[in-house]
Amino acid sequence: MKTQSLHNQLVDWRHDLHMNPQISFEEEYASNKVANLMKDFGIEVHQGIAKTGVVGVLKKGNSNKSIGIRADMDALPINEINTFSYKSTIENRMHACGHDGHMTMLLGAAKYLAEQGNFDGTIYFIFQPDEENTFGAKTMIEEGLFTKFSIDEVYGMHNIPGMETGTFGTRKGGITTSENLFEISIEGKGGHAALPHMSKDTITIGSQIIIALQTIVSRKLNPVEAGVVSVTEFITDGKKNVLAGNGLIKGDARAFSEKTNTMIEQSMRQLVKGICDAHGVSYEVKYETTCPMTFNQPEQAKSATKAAISLLGTDKCNSDIEPRSFSEDFSIMSKSTPGCFVLMGNGISGSNGRPLHSADYDFNDELLVKGSSYWVELAEQQLTS
Numbered sequence: 001m002k003t004q005s006l007h008n009q010l011v012d013w014r015h016d017l018h019m020n021p022q023i024s025f026e027e028e029y030a031s032n033k034v035a036n037l038m039k040d041f042g043i044e045v046h047q048g049i050a051k052t053g054v055v056g057v058l059k060k061g062n063s064n065k066s067i068g069i070r071a072d073m074d075a076l077p078i079n080e081i082n083t084f085s086y087k088s089t090i091e092n093r094m095h096a097c098g099h100d101g102h103m104t105m106l107l108g109a110a111k112y113l114a115e116q117g118n119f120d121g122t123i124y125f126i127f128q129p130d131e132e133n134t135f136g137a138k139t140m141i142e143e144g145l146f147t148k149f150s151i152d153e154v155y156g157m158h159n160i161p162g163m164e165t166g167t168f169g170t171r172k173g174g175i176t177t178s179e180n181l182f183e184i185s186i187e188g189k190g191g192h193a194a195l196p197h198m199s200k201d202t203i204t205i206g207s208q209i210i211i212a213l214q215t216i217v218s219r220k221l222n223p224v225e226a227g228v229v230s231v232t233e234f235i236t237d238g239k240k241n242v243l244a245g246n247g248l249i250k251g252d253a254r255a256f257s258e259k260t261n262t263m264i265e266q267s268m269r270q271l272v273k274g275i276c277d278a279h280g281v282s283y284e285v286k287y288e289t290t291c292p293m294t295f296n297q298p299e300q301a302k303s304a305t306k307a308a309i310s311l312l313g314t315d316k317c318n319s320d321i322e323p324r325s326f327s328e329d330f331s332i333m334s335k336s337t338p339g340c341f342v343l344m345g346n347g348i349s350g351s352n353g354r355p356l357h358s359a360d361y362d363f364n365d366e367l368l369v370k371g372s373s374y375w376v377e378l379a380e381q382q383l384t385s
């Protein structure tokens, strides 16, 4: 693999990033590190796009063609329980989603491509803040990512625990779900627990709503489609001997298509209206799509798979992988510019196989050479000289 000689260097960078995790728009450490390293590689560096966002620009030859490759930089507010030497040095901050590895793979590709890359065109290395709260990609675009820079197509990658180390997967069409947060407020009437006939008990009404919401996916969604409706909070002002007058139900809905998302929202509004009208209480439903579905364009999905097959061989690549039920704000980039999001296995055992966002998860160092060589392969393939 092309970046094999960088192995030890990549492991050092990744461990250093792992020890210094920061969250949403506070990723100063990572931002400065990637900017300084890219300057050392001789890459033109633009900082301060979406506060900590960084774009590296590397041009060779005369072609107008270009490609953008994106890595996310943020960590999570989690206390790491791993005990290895490079564990997080900051309390309640941890790279539990592997973004330390994503940055390192892109840095490895940047170093190789700057020093030895064989291509004709421009490569944009995009280091993005705040993926976890889904504001990073959006803010970089608002601050000119696709207007200041002429980026023909954009690619992103996520490691996947539970998938064999270094195997590759993508698919055309939807690959990660949309995330939709909802809030249902109910205004009943509180009162004495012993005098229910004189109040409008929000807990009873809210409970009926919560049960009714379970019928959206099970009874209204076509079984061949996928969606999730999860109620995660039910907060009321009831006390031990006081019936609740006000209630707030919060939750999270996921969908793999716009059609499903619209159906979930409309059904929710209809059910809440029906139940609240039947009980004579007022209500409000807020339903907000915080992250759209990631949609892979067929042409980019084909190119992404072709590069993976050249690098890893057919048996390690799946061009029609099952879509994933997490959301990913790369979706906002690939909505603006044709793109493809790809997945690479982080391994099955130990901390590499623990689910993302677990306090004992770790990015797999074995993936650093494979992932960075993949970006080199893809960039050289798309910008053939």
Ligand SMILES: [Zn+2]
Pocket (backbone or CB within 6 Å): 096, 097, 132, 356, 357
């Ligand atoms: Zn995450």
Ligand SMILES: [Zn+2]
Pocket (backbone or CB within 6 Å): 097, 098, 099, 131, 158
């Ligand atoms: Zn992530």
